[in-house]
Amino acid sequence: MAPLRWGIVGTGKISQDFANAVETLPPADHELYAVAASDAKKAAEFAKTYTIPKSYGSYAELAKDPEVGVAYIGTINTNHFELCKLFLENGKHVLCEKPLTLLLEHTQELVKLAREKKLFFQEAVWSRFFPAYIKLREEVKAGTLGDLKLITVNFGVKIAEVERIFKKELGGGSLMDIGIYVLQFTVAVFGSEMPQTIKAVGVLNEEGCDLATGITLQYKDGRIAQLTTNTFTETTCDANVFGTKGSIKVPKPFWAPEEIILNGESLKFPLPGKAKRPFVYGNSEGLAYEAAEVKRCIDNGLLESPLMTQEETITLARLEDEVKKQIGVSYDELYKKK
Amino acid sequence: MAPLRWGIVGTGKISQDFANAVETLPPADHELYAVAASDAKKAAEFAKTYTIPKSYGSYAELAKDPEVGVAYIGTINTNHFELCKLFLENGKHVLCEKPLTLLLEHTQELVKLAREKKLFFQEAVWSRFFPAYIKLREEVKAGTLGDLKLITVNFGVKIAEVERIFKKELGGGSLMDIGIYVLQFTVAVFGSEMPQTIKAVGVLNEEGCDLATGITLQYKDGRIAQLTTNTFTETTCDANVFGTKGSIKVPKPFWAPEEIILNGESLKFPLPGKAKRPFVYGNSEGLAYEAAEVKRCIDNGLLESPLMTQEETITLARLEDEVKKQIGVSYDELYKKK
Numbered sequence: 001m002a003p004l005r006w007g008i009v010g011t012g013k014i015s016q017d018f019a020n021a022v023e024t025l026p027p028a029d030h031e032l033y034a035v036a037a038s039d040a041k042k043a044a045e046f047a048k049t050y051t052i053p054k055s056y057g058s059y060a061e062l063a064k065d066p067e068v069g070v071a072y073i074g075t076i077n078t079n080h081f082e083l084c085k086l087f088l089e090n091g092k093h094v095l096c097e098k099p100l101t102l103l104l105e106h107t108q109e110l111v112k113l114a115r116e117k118k119l120f121f122q123e124a125v126w127s128r129f130f131p132a133y134i135k136l137r138e139e140v141k142a143g144t145l146g147d148l149k150l151i152t153v154n155f156g157v158k159i160a161e162v163e164r165i166f167k168k169e170l171g172g173g174s175l176m177d178i179g180i181y182v183l184q185f186t187v188a189v190f191g192s193e194m195p196q197t198i199k200a201v202g203v204l205n206e207e208g209c210d211l212a213t214g215i216t217l218q219y220k221d222g223r224i225a226q227l228t229t230n231t232f233t234e235t236t237c238d239a240n241v242f243g244t245k246g247s248i249k250v251p252k253p254f255w256a257p258e259e260i261i262l263n264g265e266s267l268k269f270p271l272p273g274k275a276k277r278p279f280v281y282g283n284s285e286g287l288a289y290e291a292a293e294v295k296r297c298i299d300n301g302l303l304e305s306p307l308m309t310q311e312e313t314i315t316l317a318r319l320e321d322e323v324k325k326q327i328g329v330s331y332d333e334l335y336k337k338k
Numbered sequence: 339m340a341p342l343r344w345g346i347v348g349t350g351k352i353s354q355d356f357a358n359a360v361e362t363l364p365p366a367d368h369e370l371y372a373v374a375a376s377d378a379k380k381a382a383e384f385a386k387t388y389t390i391p392k393s394y395g396s397y398a399e400l401a402k403d404p405e406v407g408v409a410y411i412g413t414i415n416t417n418h419f420e421l422c423k424l425f426l427e428n429g430k431h432v433l434c435e436k437p438l439t440l441l442l443e444h445t446q447e448l449v450k451l452a453r454e455k456k457l458f459f460q461e462a463v464w465s466r467f468f469p470a471y472i473k474l475r476e477e478v479k480a481g482t483l484g485d486l487k488l489i490t491v492n493f494g495v496k497i498a499e500v501e502r503i504f505k506k507e508l509g510g511g512s513l514m515d516i517g518i519y520v521l522q523f524t525v526a527v528f529g530s531e532m533p534q535t536i537k538a539v540g541v542l543n544e545e546g547c548d549l550a551t552g553i554t555l556q557y558k559d560g561r562i563a564q565l566t567t568n569t570f571t572e573t574t575c576d577a578n579v580f581g582t583k584g585s586i587k588v589p590k591p592f593w594a595p596e597e598i599i600l601n602g603e604s605l606k607f608p609l610p611g612k613a614k615r616p617f618v619y620g621n622s623e624g625l626a627y628e629a630a631e632v633k634r635c636i637d638n639g640l641l642e643s644p645l646m647t648q649e650e651t652i653t654l655a656r657l658e659d660e661v662k663k664q665i666g667v668s669y670d671e672l673y674k675k676k
Contacts, residue, residue, distance in 0.1 A: 149571040199537035203560035214562045216552035222541035224552045228564050233487040233580040242571040
């Protein structure tokens, strides 16, 4: 198979980590082919740093480059919707950072579009591609834990003072930043069915960004998930699944883990090979798992990864939507203005 | 001061542990003076085992014994209300096992009665009298954790098959059995003010007993408590408080702890001296803390312990009441029949 030619969209921190991680994969499989930013200079600098042949000062140019095999969208959340649309409409496969969009209807529209166009389209829930998650889901499926009864996840990091969290115009709030991870964990374990009951509280700032949430989900067969996000305080940041026959703990960082603890026994999954440069975010080495899975899917004609399906992406968006409604968070005005 | 003369009401497991624990205290301070059960033979056997001078085959007889200094009520939850009333009306100080009653209005009525009668009246939330809890509350009060932001507590034990849990006529359900502990922990840390928002889900059996719950409380100043009980699965059974400057973990068993972990540092509080006989429940040695506090209060003319006030007992009952309403649990019919 030919190498997959990546077009990197956006030159921020997560794009840097992603490019850094792709470089650790075999060059025969992956090529950092192009990069685009709204600022041509930034794109050129990024291209230089990561030895990327082409750079563009507009996203549309990258979308029209016939050599790009897949677009990786790493821009801020508020423009994921329009960029996904741009690339899909230009016939590109797309891997877009989570949250895919800020509105349920946008996510639904994009999934519909990708399916119509028969393009690979994936929400970049990178956690799912970690060997630790694959093992966790295998054990759950094999019944090792018996009947599942309870999930608890807390994700607390002191980021209340960070602009992307407290500013509404940047799609602020803890739910759409770190809440994605506590919700996706639940969907990974309990499946993509919707809960029977959703109950949420949120601590909102003056702009209406949620700086903390508490979410309780009740699923059929007496399963409960208790989830919380917090940007004021550092928490244990672990995820736990309890069943009638046992439990699994995913220690911090549960969103990018190297370990799971199955009935008290530690199972280790070391990160892949070292990158040339340091990463911005912890365990970003693991972005390589995601990039490798994208190539595997595209090579095999899959339009989504079975490890994070579009159905799950829509469930995630539905959960986010209901929680937002209950706690009084809305991003509608961001899109009405445009 | 003369020794406090205990009247033990009920001869079940918790009364056994309580008598066993009182025996570890100095005889100059505490005397197991009388015991009562509805079955005179059981009372006599209990009296023999614990070398108690008097035994009664009815609670009313014990209530009328002028030598009894304080009644310890350790019977099943469904008759706490009538027994507290009986002893208070007979002028006895009362220490009654939690939950004090199954209905908010019963708890309110009893507190009112005790205040009118100027009698010591205490809900036996034994956790509160453990040195670990006293230290935890001191640290919270001193501001060691900064502004409090989040509490998480899970209490999961496999007792779904135990009669007192699944039978409505016994006051079944996880909330009124182990839920007391997750709620009292929250009140201990966040105080006796009511939360601004209470959201709960419950997994109910055919009789309407909750076998699992998920409770989220939102307090003013952006404080959240996420609490869960489960009788199907064993959980980590720890309690955590997170503030802007630090955190405290109370490891399993958080309801009767020998340790707290303050910003990662373990502080140990070993249990008091060994009893003559083994205990039924884990760490029941710690019931001695509670008994000692009752004597201290009575000797000093206090009508309730500052470590677990009647105001907190009423808050606890109000929280239980609201959660029961939300999840569809009611004990009203138990009292209408009578």
